[in-house]
Amino acid sequence: MIAAVHSDVLxxxxxxxxxxxxxxxxxxxGCRVTVLEAGPGPDPRVAALTGDGTRLPLAADSPVIARYSxxxxxxxxxxxxxxxxxxVGGSGAVNGGYFCRGLPRDxxxxxxxxxxxxxxxxxxxxIETDHDVAGPLxxxxxxxxxxxxxxxxxxxxxxxxxxxxxxxxWIDDLNGxxxxxxxxxxxxxxxxxxxxxxxxxxxxxxxxRTAGRPNLSVLPVRSVHRIRFDGLRxxxxxxxxxxxxxxxxxxxxxxxxxxxGSATLxxxxxxxxxxxxxxxxxxxxxEAPVGAAFADHPEWLxxxxxxxxxxxPALQAVLSTADGIEIRPYTQxxxxxxxxxxxxxxxxxxxxxxxxxxxxxxxxxxxADPRIGPEIRHRYDSADGDARALAKGVGLVxxxxxxxxxxxxxxxxxxxHLCGTAPMGGESDSRAVLDERCRVRGAQNLWVxxxxxxxxxxxxxxxxxxxxxxxxxxxxxTAG
Numbered sequence: 001m002i003a004a005v006h007s008d009v010l011x012x013x014x015x016x017x018x019x020x021x022x023x024x025x026x027x028x029x030g031c032r033v034t035v036l037e038a039g040p041g042p043d044p045r046v047a048a049l050t051g052d053g054t055r056l057p058l059a060a061d062s063p064v065i066a067r068y069s070x071x072x073x074x075x076x077x078x079x080x081x082x083x084x085x086x087x088v089g090g091s092g093a094v095n096g097g098y099f100c101r102g103l104p105r106d107x108x109x110x111x112x113x114x115x116x117x118x119x120x121x122x123x124x125x126x127i128e129t130d131h132d133v134a135g136p137l138x139x140x141x142x143x144x145x146x147x148x149x150x151x152x153x154x155x156x157x158x159x160x161x162x163x164x165x166x167x168x169x170w171i172d173d174l175n176g177x178x179x180x181x182x183x184x185x186x187x188x189x190x191x192x193x194x195x196x197x198x199x200x201x202x203x204x205x206x207x208x209r210t211a212g213r214p215n216l217s218v219l220p221v222r223s224v225h226r227i228r229f230d231g232l233r234x235x236x237x238x239x240x241x242x243x244x245x246x247x248x249x250x251x252x253x254x255x256x257x258x259x260x261g262s263a264t265l266x267x268x269x270x271x272x273x274x275x276x277x278x279x280x281x282x283x284x285x286x287e288a289p290v291g292a293a294f295a296d297h298p299e300w301l302x303x304x305x306x307x308x309x310x311x312x313p314a315l316q317a318v319l320s321t322a323d324g325i326e327i328r329p330y331t332q333x334x335x336x337x338x339x340x341x342x343x344x345x346x347x348x349x350x351x352x353x354x355x356x357x358x359x360x361x362x363x364x365x366x367x368a369d370p371r372i373g374p375e376i377r378h379r380y381d382s383a384d385g386d387a388r389a390l391a392k393g394v395g396l397v398x399x400x401x402x403x404x405x406x407x408x409x410x411x412x413x414x415x416x417h418l419c420g421t422a423p424m425g426g427e428s429d430s431r432a433v434l435d436e437r438c439r440v441r442g443a444q445n446l447w448v449x450x451x452x453x454x455x456x457x458x459x460x461x462x463x464x465x466x467x468x469x470x471x472x473x474x475x476x477x478t479a480g
Contacts, residue, residue, distance in 0.1 A: 007034040007217075009477060010250035012224045012237060012265065015090020016463060017450040017470035018256035019203040020127070023143075024474035026216035031478075034217045034248060036239055038257070039064060039086035041220030050093035050201060053194035054311035057094050058083050058338040064094055068260060068373050070414070072298075073381040078412050082376065084258055088220060089203020091258065092463060096314030096337075097194035099128075099146055101175045102458030102465040110455050112424060112436040114472075123472045124175075124464070127202075131195070133173050143205035144467065146175075148189035149316040154309020155329035155348045156316035158405070163187045163319050166400045171320070174460070187319040191464075194313045202467050222246075225370045227253065227269035227446070229285060234446035252445050252477055256470070259451040260363065263291045263421035264374050266433075266448070267365045271440065280368045286442040288433045290422055291363030291374070295457035297415035298380045299328075299353040300390050302397065303408030306348045308332040319400075324356040324459065325393040350407070352393040353415050355459045358383035363421055378414060419451035419462050431455075437476040445480075449473045 009025050011018045014037035026033040040046050040063060049057035049064055057064055066086040072078040085091035101124055104117035125139035130146045138146075152160050164170070164187075171188030193200045210216050221242050228236045228247065236249035255262040270277060270285030273292070277284045309316070309331040319327040331337070333346030361378040381387065394410050401407065422440075425432025433441065438453055440446045451466045453473075458465050 004246045004248045005034075007248070007250040008032045009034070009252045009254065010237065010248055011035045011254045011256055013037060013090065013255065013257035013261060013450065014088045014203060014207075014218055014220075015085060015256060015258060015450065016092035016202045016466050018254075019089060019206045020467055020470035021254060021256060021449060021474050021477070022216060022218065023206040023209050024471065025477060026210055026213050028478075029213070029215055032215050034250070035219065036222040036224055036237070036248065037088050037218065037220045038223045038261070039066070039088065039220060041088050041218070046087055050087060050089055050204070051198050053097055053197050053199035053313065055339045056096060056314065056337050068376060070376040070378060072378045072412050072414055074377065074379060075381060080414055082260070082414070082416060082418065084260060088207065088218065089201045092201040092467070093199070093203050095463060097192040097199055098313070098315055098461045099144065099191045099193045099464045100460035101468070102460055102462070106456065106458045110424070112426065112455070114436060115424075120468055120472060123468045127467050127471050130175075130191075133175070137173075137176055143209065144193050144202060145195050145200050145205075146191045146193060147195050148191055149313075152189070152316050154331055155304070155306050155350070156309065156331065158306060159319060159327070159329040159350075159401070160187050160317055162400050162402070162404060168319065174318070174320075184320065185322050187317055189317050190313065190315045192313045197312065223370070224257070224265060225268065227265065229269070229443075232286070232442060233444040252447070252480065254447045254449055254477055255452075256450045259294065259419045259421045260374065260376070262448050262450055262452045263363055264365065264370075266290045266422060266440070268368060268370060271443070276364060280365055282368050286440070288441065289431055290433055293360040293420070293431055294363055294418055295357065295360055295420045295454070296378055296418045297353045297355055297457060297461070298357055298359070298378070298386060298390065299351045299413045299415045300394060300410035301413045302350045302352065302394065302410050304347055304350055305406040308336055308348055321393070321396070323389065324354060325389065325396070326353045326355050327351070327393065327397055328353060350397055351413070351415075352390055352397060352410065354386055354389050354393070355457075357386050357457070359386050361418070376418075380412065380414075415461065417457060417462050419454040419457055422448045422452040423455045424453050425455055438473045439476070447473070447477055449477075
């Protein structure tokens with residue numbers, strides 16, 4: 001191992017959270033920040049893939065994607081593939097541009113000091129420039145541009161017209177709301193960080209602000225395998241890069257490798273279930289429920305005979321119900337969205353997603369070898385009420401659309417919103433891996449700041465909430 005330059009702060013992962021932390025923390029010229037990213041850095045091919053908001057760069061030969069095997073249900077076993085962004089910008093550089101905030105009740109429901117809706121609203125405002133909606137709920141000079149479709153087309157227009165005929169109202173602002181209310185019945189345009197066909201991911205827009213800062217280094221193609229400790233104090237990480245294996249040391253270490261990457265790194269470093277770790281030949285350091293009860297949004301997909309809409313964001317609008325169902329009229333067929341080439345009968349699908357599921361999944365290591373992915377079981381069929389709610393949502397879709405579209409049978413899927421593998425919580429919370437300031441309980445100088453920390457999956461997709469969390473939690477790292 002070759003020792004690297006020591007940093008004040010070392011961030012593992014340059015994704016939607018890590019890029020925000022890098023910008024915030026390096027704003028202090030006296031703070032030396034190093035960011036290690038497993039995927040490639042920006043080059044012309046990568047920029048073309050991540051900037052194209054009309055496509056999801058998920059094709060089999062994509063150089064900016066990490067793939068994980070998962071099992072959605074246990075009886076019968078339904079295998080699935082999870083995809084995560086593996087480049088500077090992370091999943092925010094490859095997703096569909098959905099930038100909806102979690103609802104006020106999500107944050108109030110955590111009952112954690114510093115995380116109620118009044119505590120987080122200012123950070124939601126700070127990260128965005130909303131081009132459509134003004135007022136006290138929205139930012140005007142933040143890095144992430146937010147825009148909604150001015151006119152719905154294709155599947156979104158068809159669902160909106162049918163929903164209006166069925167009595168559903170129009171929601172002017174899916175990012176609105178100032179109280180603890182939950183979702184309401186209605187359809188609205190999706191706030192998106194895709195403008196003019198360009199995906200403005202947090203990695204791009206936040207790191208653009210750091211140009212020329214001599215105290216910030218972003219090092220791509222660096223895979224981190226283990227955290228080093230002196231007793232219970234985190235002192236550095238072991239990583240491999242293009243040329244050699246290196247130890248990076250720092251006074252403060254932040255894991256922002258995503259809900260899968262951060263959890264597996266904690267486990268390989270001895271933080272987790274002691275029995276599981278010993279079975280894999282890993283010496284336990286801190287007992288913690290890492291990966292024990294993650295959450296995601298289960299989704300049932302219904303094939304349609306709709307024609308594809310114009311290339312653009314994957315979703316122009318969604319219909320929300322008061323009982324927590326989100327109905328998603330996808331703009332195009334999956335092959336068209338991912339640029340996978342000509343596929344027969346590649347029609348748009350309608351997603352019926354459960355936004356407040358009861359079921360919790362489990363992530364476990366299969367090996368101490370970092371080249372071997374974890375076991376990921378969503379256990380979507382472990383809560384009967386979830387399947388009943390999804391079936392009710394499918395019934396609503398059929399009722400709304402009537403005979404205007406041919407709908408196929410629903411199939412299990414996942415929204416790819418896995419989170420909560422290392423959740424925050426109070427001292428009495430047996431599920432908590434972190435305290436309310438994102439510090440790993442029992443460790444020193446170690447934080448996790450990404451989608452791992454969510455105590456529950458938000459009532460909207462978690463991307464905007466993850467960016468907000470990083471903006472909020474940067475001050476925790478500064479304070480030490």
